[in-house]
Amino acid sequence: MAKQLxxxxxxxxxxxxxxxxxxxxxxxxxxxxxxxxxxxxxLPAKGKVFIQMEDEIASMAAIIGASLTGAKSMTxxxxxxxxxxxxxxxxxxxxxxxxxxxxxxxxxxxxxTPTLPSQGDMMQARWGTHGDHPVIALAPSSVQETYDLTFExxxxxxxxMVPVVLLMDEIVGHMREGIELYKPEKIIxxxxxxxxxxxxxxxxxxxxxxxxxxxxxxxxRYHVTGLIHDETGFPSNSPKVIEGLVERxxxxxxxxxxxxxxxxxxxxxxxxxxxxxxxSPVRSARQVQQAARQEGLKVGLVQMIxxxxxxxxxxSQLYRQTEATFIVPxxxxxxxxxxxxxxxxxxxxxxxxxxxxxxxxxxxxxxxxREAVR
Amino acid sequence: xxxxxEIIISxxxxxxxxxxxxxxxxxxxxxxxxVIQTQSYGPEARxxxxxxxxxxxxxxxxxxxxxxxxxxxxxxxxxxxxxxxLIAPGGMLITDKSIDTSALSxxxxxxxxPVYSTVANIGNLMVANILVLGVLNSVIDAVTGDSxxxxxxxxxxxxxxxxxxxxxxxGNRVGKELKREVEIA
Numbered sequence: 008m009a010k011q012l013x014x015x016x017x018x019x020x021x022x023x024x025x026x027x028x029x030x031x032x033x034x035x036x037x038x039x040x041x042x043x044x045x046x047x048x049x050l051p052a053k054g055k056v057f058i059q060m061e062d063e064i065a066s067m068a069a070i071i072g073a074s075l076t077g078a079k080s081m082t083x084x085x086x087x088x089x090x091x092x093x094x095x096x097x098x099x100x101x102x103x104x105x106x107x108x109x110x111x112x113x114x115x116x117x118x119x120t121p122t123l124p125s126q127g128d129m130m131q132a133r134w135g136t137h138g139d140h141p142v143i144a145l146a147p148s149s150v151q152e153t154y155d156l157t158f159e160x161x162x163x164x165x166x167x168m169v170p171v172v173l174l175m176d177e178i179v180g181h182m183r184e185g186i187e188l189y190k191p192e193k194i195i196x197x198x199x200x201x202x203x204x205x206x207x208x209x210x211x212x213x214x215x216x217x218x219x220x221x222x223x224x225x226x227x228r229y230h231v232t233g234l235i236h237d238e239t240g241f242p243s244n245s246p247k248v249i250e251g252l253v254e255r256x257x258x259x260x261x262x263x264x265x266x267x268x269x270x271x272x273x274x275x276x277x278x279x280x281x282x283x284x285x286x287s288p289v290r291s292a293r294q295v296q297q298a299a300r301q302e303g304l305k306v307g308l309v310q311m312i313x314x315x316x317x318x319x320x321x322x323s324q325l326y327r328q329t330e331a332t333f334i335v336p337x338x339x340x341x342x343x344x345x346x347x348x349x350x351x352x353x354x355x356x357x358x359x360x361x362x363x364x365x366x367x368x369x370x371x372x373x374x375x376x377r378e379a380v381r
Numbered sequence: 382x383x384x385x386x387e388i389i390i391s392x393x394x395x396x397x398x399x400x401x402x403x404x405x406x407x408x409x410x411x412x413x414x415x416v417i418q419t420q421s422y423g424p425e426a427r428x429x430x431x432x433x434x435x436x437x438x439x440x441x442x443x444x445x446x447x448x449x450x451x452x453x454x455x456x457x458x459x460x461x462x463x464x465x466x467l468i469a470p471g472g473m474l475i476t477d478k479s480i481d482t483s484a485l486s487x488x489x490x491x492x493x494x495p496v497y498s499t500v501a502n503i504g505n506l507m508v509a510n511i512l513v514l515g516v517l518n519s520v521i522d523a524v525t526g527d528s529x530x531x532x533x534x535x536x537x538x539x540x541x542x543x544x545x546x547x548x549x550x551x552g553n554r555v556g557k558e559l560k561r562e563v564e565i566a
Contacts, residue, residue: 010410011410012403012406012407012410012416012418122421122422122423123421178419178445178446181419181420182417182418182419182445183403183406183416183417183418183419184416184417184418185410185415185416287445290443290444290445291443291444293443293444294443294444297443366444366445366446368444368446368448369444369448370448
């Protein structure tokens, strides 16, 4: 297949369409604007829905509503809009409605630096909405990965009935590279109820802990609420129901974490130094890691594809096996390094942070690697 | 010429420098090269220095930004002042004849092209970006002429194809003359 020159944001749109997205609601914001722009061009032409909403709160609400009718739904935003979406992201997590939320990260806090990259929303993607809730977040480091992971975001959200955040950044969103716009092999659609409408309990689950929510409009009637609810979907204050629901929606992801979590590792088995990165810093890390290996330095790289759930098991095993020093380049003041410190001792973690709107250069990272292997 | 190119095309926001970079990158991809195009600009849509980076290589590219710029195109004095320090020793600058380059160090090859006077003759200042792309490629042969022409005609608004192709042709001519002058000197 001939490669085409495609921008990261465009690749996200192409993949979403190939995955079967039929509803997009959003409020354009730099550096994610091209996603809304292309969706506005492409979806109505295919008889699908694009709505520019009045803000990001409403955008999130609209995609939840559309998803409840069975439509694969998504929105795209950046930091300020992602903040506004948090309340309804919690609603989607609680009501178990599959949606894809793309956050092309720019510098914050507040309106920050609209045209510059950042990774300051990593913790917000996990804990931006209140309460103990599940979420999945994926992070591409190239235009091809943006295409691949957009499919994956839809598949995971439909499979686990959970909001999935595609955590991009300005570099990945605006960069153009040659990629293959292939047809996806595997498209997952949410489970259909097996009971008749009369017997149906929307939040009854089997061992998978994943409910089968019937699309509205096909004869099934049920109640959807952000309040704690029992299997019928109606509110409950019973301690047993409260405990059962909060545990189940979280366990639904924890139980399948090994299937969900993906990463790429390069030359880690004998490594004295392991670089850990996700998103655009992977590009600097890969250049430095390959050059170091060519010189015979025992440097490896772990590229996180899944940011949430965090690959603690993989990383703590790698640490026990290698006792390597971990170097963490990130475009924030240490959100990734702090999370890593739950599975690797703090004194074995070296931080390389940048928050001036520039990427971490290979030269900047190389100096830290050389110091560490000395 | 088979080489690792790290190119910055810069100018004022609205001059089309990002479009020029995208066209160059599309042509390089068509030639089978590895390519990455990135851009940086301020929050304003018009005005302010704007820059587009294009990496073209036979090798795989990991880091997506310019590290050792061996070709800077600066369409304005402001862009030159802002970005000239990024040119690596031995690198090249292409700019307009009207722009003051006296502050540049001696180890940079400075090529001053009649960009604005030529587009004025064509009758439309908006095509300076495509003209300078022709100049650039005639000097460094980063992509084939056919791929570049195809990329221009597929990525400019249909009503402006003829105008832009004329600018590309003129740019190629100016670039070839410049190259000859440099080789003689």
